[in-house]
Amino acid sequence: MINSNIITLIYIISSVLFILGMKRLNSPKTARSGNLISSLAMFIAILVTILDNSTLKISWIIIGLIIGSSIGISMAKLVKMTAMPQMVALFNGFGGLASALVSSQEFTRIFNIGNHTIYSVSTIIISIIVGTITFTGSIIAFLKLQELITTNPILIPLRNILNLFLLLITISIGILILITGNHLLIYYLIALGLIVGILIVIPIGGADMPVVIALLNSYSGIAAAFAGFALNNTILIICGSLVGASGLILTNIMTKAMNRSMLNVITGGFGQQNININKDISKHSKPFKSIDTESTSILLKYSENIIIVPGYGLAVAQAQHSIKDLSDILESKGCNIKYAIHPVAGRMPGHMNVLLAEANIPYDQLYDLEQINDQFITADVVIVIGANDVTNPEARNNRNSPIYGMPILNVDKAKNIIVLKRSMSTGFSGIDNELFYQEKTSMLFGDAKKSLEAINKELKLD
Amino acid sequence: MESLLILLMIFILSLFLGYELITKVPPTLHTPLMSGSNAISGIVIIGAIVILKNGDGRIMEIISLIALILSTINVIGGFLVTDRMLRMFKKNNTEK
Numbered sequence: 001m002i003n004s005n006i007i008t009l010i011y012i013i014s015s016v017l018f019i020l021g022m023k024r025l026n027s028p029k030t031a032r033s034g035n036l037i038s039s040l041a042m043f044i045a046i047l048v049t050i051l052d053n054s055t056l057k058i059s060w061i062i063i064g065l066i067i068g069s070s071i072g073i074s075m076a077k078l079v080k081m082t083a084m085p086q087m088v089a090l091f092n093g094f095g096g097l098a099s100a101l102v103s104s105q106e107f108t109r110i111f112n113i114g115n116h117t118i119y120s121v122s123t124i125i126i127s128i129i130v131g132t133i134t135f136t137g138s139i140i141a142f143l144k145l146q147e148l149i150t151t152n153p154i155l156i157p158l159r160n161i162l163n164l165f166l167l168l169i170t171i172s173i174g175i176l177i178l179i180t181g182n183h184l185l186i187y188y189l190i191a192l193g194l195i196v197g198i199l200i201v202i203p204i205g206g207a208d209m210p211v212v213i214a215l216l217n218s219y220s221g222i223a224a225a226f227a228g229f230a231l232n233n234t235i236l237i238i239c240g241s242l243v244g245a246s247g248l249i250l251t252n253i254m255t256k257a258m259n260r261s262m263l264n265v266i267t268g269g270f271g272q273q274n275i276n277i278n279k280d281i282s283k284h285s286k287p288f289k290s291i292d293t294e295s296t297s298i299l300l301k302y303s304e305n306i307i308i309v310p311g312y313g314l315a316v317a318q319a320q321h322s323i324k325d326l327s328d329i330l331e332s333k334g335c336n337i338k339y340a341i342h343p344v345a346g347r348m349p350g351h352m353n354v355l356l357a358e359a360n361i362p363y364d365q366l367y368d369l370e371q372i373n374d375q376f377i378t379a380d381v382v383i384v385i386g387a388n389d390v391t392n393p394e395a396r397n398n399r400n401s402p403i404y405g406m407p408i409l410n411v412d413k414a415k416n417i418i419v420l421k422r423s424m425s426t427g428f429s430g431i432d433n434e435l436f437y438q439e440k441t442s443m444l445f446g447d448a449k450k451s452l453e454a455i456n457k458e459l460k461l462d
Numbered sequence: 463m464e465s466l467l468i469l470l471m472i473f474i475l476s477l478f479l480g481y482e483l484i485t486k487v488p489p490t491l492h493t494p495l496m497s498g499s500n501a502i503s504g505i506v507i508i509g510a511i512v513i514l515k516n517g518d519g520r521i522m523e524i525i526s527l528i529a530l531i532l533s534t535i536n537v538i539g540g541f542l543v544t545d546r547m548l549r550m551f552k553k554n555n556t557e558k
Contacts, residue, residue: 026486032548039541056515068534076542094532101529102509224506239505245480246499350492357550368489
């Protein structure tokens with residue numbers, strides 16, 4: 001049994017450690033220690049909560065911790081870096097569901113002892129709604145990213161009206177619980193939250209997933225914060241809102257990078273019309289230049305400044321290590337190598353950086369859009385691997401283009417451009433890429449990994 | 463009612479604090495940031511422990527236990543996978 005003031009004091013210490021931990025994420029050098037500090041903060045908070053108010057039901061708690069830890073440890077150890085987005089989605093979902101469950105139990109408890117107030121009930125209702133939406137929304141996102149269900153948007157007729165209708169019903173039930181005090185209505189609320197979560201994410205296409213994961217990340221924090229209101233627990237509120245804010249910032253960055261509004265992402269269906277356009281594209285007859293691996297290696301040999309633009313196609317082709325080998329060889333020949341990473345290059349914010357870091361590419365060679373865009377003009381060669389829409393000059397030049405206004409990498413300013421690609425097919429947006437038809441652009445067709453390995457071989461020969 | 467206002471103040475100030483802390487994180491670290499903050503949102507584990515202690519009745523105990531398991535997965539898995547990623551960044555740096 002610990003005095004409740006001491007508990008609060010320890011929660012304060014733990015909150016400070018969380019904040020310090022997050023602050024250290026500002027630089028790759030201190031980030032790891034920051035994460036350790038956050039986990040220490042979590043450990044202290046858990047320990048003091050277990051010891052609080054005697055060691056009641058300690059065996060239940062230990063069982064829960066052991067089961068949860070073993071599942072968590074094995075998931076964290078086994079997951080592939082390419083599968084990181086779906087795992088984060090799954091974890092978000094678990095967190096959201098846990099918040100909803102905790103709030104629902106607090107709800108039952110205060111009704112049993114007849115101690116419910118408008119304040120406690122309304123915060124519980126919010127926590128349950130946000131938590132359940134986070135749960136099913138994340139599960140759908142997971143299924144899409146894992147490609148267990150189609151990554152194309154699934155469009156339900158009148159979905160926006162339906163969603164609005166369901167949301168209104170959900171809010172009405174919430175108000176009804178407040179007015180009538182009929183606590184059995186909470187089950188309808190839970191069911192509705194679960195359905196709304198599915199309906200919100202199901203019309204969103206694979207390309208928009210980075211936005212969705214960031215948003216769900218924010219929701220899981222908000223759900224925890226409101227569970228904190230319900231339980232009168234400050235550390236839940238502090239941590240929940242820190243995460244809520246962080247998720248919102250990332251959501252904002254992602255929507256900007258895709259030139260979309262949040263509303264536009266939520267109402268869904270962006271990727272839909274593209275499927276039809278995709279088929280016609282092969283018929284186009286604009287001339288383009290293609291190049292073989294031998295000429296590519298000769299070109300690279302005589303270049304000084306080289307910028308590599310990786311897209312998710314690089315990860316799909318498992319070519320991260322081949323590109324690392326290429327940059328090692330070129331660096332040993334005195335070339336200056338930089339990587340230009342568009343915010344939506346991977347399947348979640350910063351995903352491409354992690355995939356390149358896994359291949360041992362030093363992070364100080366990784367540049368983001370603003371840092372590198374002025375440097376393309378001095379680049380002798382730009383190698384584009386598995387990236388498409390984010391290099392399309394139409395976003396800058398063509399007012400009628402659907403991607404007009406999207407921030408792009410100014411690859412077209414470079415002296416020479418080599419594009420590694422399987423075919424002339426379009427990217428997610430379904431639009432033809434002007435870049436591919438430029439005088440100074442050469443297309444190197446084939447599997448990115450094989451092409452890179454062939455180039456490496458040629459370069460090693462001399 | 464007074465305590466609600468204090469909690470509301472904590473909530474709003476933390477949102478601003480979160481905003482200030484996170485805007486400075488470079489894009490390179492956005493994925494570890496997400497998985498790390500994801501682990502922090504597993505703080506609801508505290509709520510699960512509290513509710514498990516206060517609850518009575520088998521159904522409540524079982525539901526609270528599920529909440530505890532889910533949030534433990536969230537916390538442990540989140541921190542470990544973040545560490546795994548950040549180790550890769552760190553390793554690259556020392557090689558240089």
